[in-house]
Amino acid sequence: MNLIKKQMKFLLIAFIASFSAMSCQDKYPDLPDGLYAEFKTNKGTMVAKLFYDKVPVTVANFVGLAEGTHPKLADSLKGxxxxxxxxxxxxxxxxMIQGGDPTGTGMGSAGFKFYSEFDTSLSHDKAGILSMANSGGLNTNGSQFFITEVPKxxxxxxxxxxxxxxxxxxxxxxxxVxxxxxxxxxxxxTISNVKTVQTKPVDPVIIEELNIIRKGADAKAFDAAKVFTEKEPLLPQxxxxxxxxxxxxxxEQAKIAGKAFIEKNKDMEGEVIESPTGLVMILNKAKDGVTPKSTDNVLIQSTGYFENGNLFYTTDTEVAKATNTYNEQADKAxxxxxxxxxxxxxxxLVPGFREAMLKMNIGDKARIFVPSYLGYGPNGRAPRIPPNANLVFDLEIVGIK
Structure with a gap:
């Protein structure tokens, strides 16, 4: 008899849980198939679509935490x-508004960290973007997240x-994201406008419930624990x-830009050199120019431009004056x-500039196209050179020091 009662109780609990889950799934009939997170807060309810097809590990982390199935959770937190x-x-x-810290201090976590996962089609380009908070670097993601109020x-x-x-x-x-x-x-x-002291709300803004909603076969088949376990180790690769x-x-884009550089300067006197590295030169050789020794310090006159022709640097007084960039104090220095x-x-020197210099003799002049990866690369050089900028230089070796 007791066994029958226990079985009935288990079936009743399972039915209630199943009914509750079904009710949650059917709560938003206007939403298309997908995986969603419902944030029930003491300020109202928000629903976010989760991009499990583009960043499956990050979504699996969030879903696993929300449902208590995350494989890295401590036993005391599972379920x-x-x-x-x-x-x-x-x-x-x-x-933005930021949450996910059980201590409420900004220093707490779920007890683990995981590697970053990015998709270049997902950007902080609008309000309402749900994204991972971190403490810097690629391997400091955990349980904290934020939601943007404006594009960032x-x-x-x-x-x-x-x-x-x-x-x-x-x-x-x-x-x-x-x-x-x-x-x-x-x-x-509403949440972003609550009264705060040093960014912490005076009156707590609480996530009363965070429910995961699955609509459609693909979303229902998304196994957060399995996805995280199998795919998280592959994120660095x-x-x-x-x-x-x-x-x-x-x-490939630099090759096209290099061809455009040649066409733009087709009337310029000199030999066109297209290096296997991607450097392009129009080299005007001096008559009887002397090749410097490897121990020599050559003197270089140089002017640098962006692809659009805007000047960013020059050692030539006349160029500076002609472009209204002349600075008397800089001249004195x-x-x-x-x-x-x-x-x-x-x-x-950056690789492209150095390669060009070593092709030149005393008295030679050249205009060179330096693709970004032979220049300052993805980091650029603040404040003048933005990331991944192709550059154009006019060079002349005027002598030896």
């Missing part, structure tokens, strides 16, 4: 909805051209492959003088 009862501990108007593309792990930042550099923002609000954007706005693919794309440089591979 419990991790986010229920947690606050939005950091709120910044015209920026500077938080992306990549630049506008799709090339990746060096996310392990200090003070470099690289956050992984994994969803966006499809309902309740006004709730996000995935990022390397993404970066390599983008570098190949940049090189010696800025408009040829600079010395050792004539060998140890020269402290």
């Amino acid at each position: 419990k909805p991790f986010y229920n009862g947690i606050t939005f501990h950091r709120v910044m108007d015209k920026f 593309t500077n938080l992306d792990a990549f630049y506008a051209d799709g090339s990746f930042k060096n996310c392990n550099m200090p003070r470099t923002s690289c956050h992984a 994994f969803g966006e609000l499809v309902k309740g954007i006004e709730v996000q706005d 995935r990022l390397e492959e993404q970066q390599a693919a983008m570098q190949e794309k940049i090189k 010696g800025a408009y003088e040829p600079f010395p440089m050792i004539y060998n591979e140890s020269a402290t």
Whole structure:
């Protein structure tokens, strides 16, 4: 008899749980098939679509925490909805709201960290973007997340051209987008406007429930624990492959830009040299020019332009005056003088500039196209050179120091 009662009780609990889950799935009949997160807060309800097809590991982390099935959770936390009862501990108007810390201090986590996962089609380019908070670098994601109030593309792990930042550099923002609000954007706005003291709400903004909604066969088949276990270890390799693919794309684009450079300067006197490295030169050789020794320090006159023709640097006084960039104080400090440089591979120049210099003799002049990857690369050189900028230089070796 007791066995029958226990079985009936188990069936009743299972039925209630199943009915509750079905009710949750049917709560938003207007939403198309997909995986969603319902944030029930004391300020209202928000619903976010989760991009499990593009960033499956990041979504699996979030879903696994929300449902208590995450494989890295401590035994004491398994089977419990991790986010229920947690606050939005950091709120910044015209920026974002941040939650996911069980301590409410910004220092807490679920007890583990995992590697970043990015998709260049997902950007912080609008309000309502759901993204991972981290403490810097590629391997500091955990349970904390944020939702944007306004576009903040500077938080992306990549630049506008799709090339990746060096996310392990200090003070470099690289956050992984994994969803966006499809309902309740006004709730996000309400939360972002609550009274705060040093970004912490005076009156707690609480996630009362965070429910995962599965609509359609694909979403229902999404096994968060399995996805995280199988795919999370592969994330460093995935990022390397993404970066390599983008570098190949940049090189292909640079080839096109190099051809355009030749066409633009087709009337310029000199030999056109297209190096296998991607450097393009129009070299005007001096008559009886002397080749420097590898121990010589040559004197270089140089002017640098962006592809659009805008000047960013010159050692030539006349060029500076002609472009209205002349600075008298800089002139007195010696800025408009040829600079010395050792004539060998140890020269402290960007690779494209160095390669061009070593093809030149005393008195030679050249206009060169330096593709970004032979220049300042994905990091650029603040404040003048933006990331992944192709550059054009006019060079002349005027003598030996």
